Amino acid sequence: AQKVTQAQTEISVVEKEDVTLDCVYETRDTTYYLFWYKQPPSGELVFLIRRNSFDEQNEISGRYSWNFQKSTSSFNFTITASQVVDSAVYFCALSGTLTTDSWGKLQFGAGTQVVVTP
């Protein structure tokens, strides 16, 4: 069984502050993918990033960065210098790879509401 836990329900920051979103996952798969999606107030789900379980290198993409730690089953996401347009619900998600039963079935966390005020 797969499970994704986002313990933070809401984070409020002032513009230009950094925001770090926590994600902890459980899976029996030995290989898997982790994702972050953004859901702005308009409701659509926007793909942000994907990380493979076999690559623990952390990366930065613009104002987004992520910290994948397999040893603690965590996949945290940071928005640097937040802007009002970053206000949204952010979902962490997990799926298995092609060789697993859970491939293609995204298991989402409950989401973290980020509120950025000017």
Next chain:
Amino acid sequence: EPEVTQTPSHQVTQMGQEVILRCVPISNHLYFYWYRQILGQKVEFLVSFYNNEISEKSEIFDDQFSVERPDGSNFTLKIRSTKLEDSAMYFCASSVGFEQYFGPGTRLTVT
């Protein structure tokens, strides 16, 4: 940039009626999915579809639900006899690899 489209954006129906939600996936994508999100809750997987058949389905996807790819572009979700608890946002997604791209959703309201 290609995107997944869904129609209608909002559907209101009476309990017991059949509804069909429509999706046009990104044209070169091979895998198709439906998810739902009850208001204020997390997004839940319903079904995946590949090569004209269901690949996986969740416990939510019971006999009331069906999916179809009636032509080369559309992907539909049918709910035969809607219940109040079917009220939710329904998202279609498609992928060619591992990243699933979501449509804007159809808000289904069952009264």
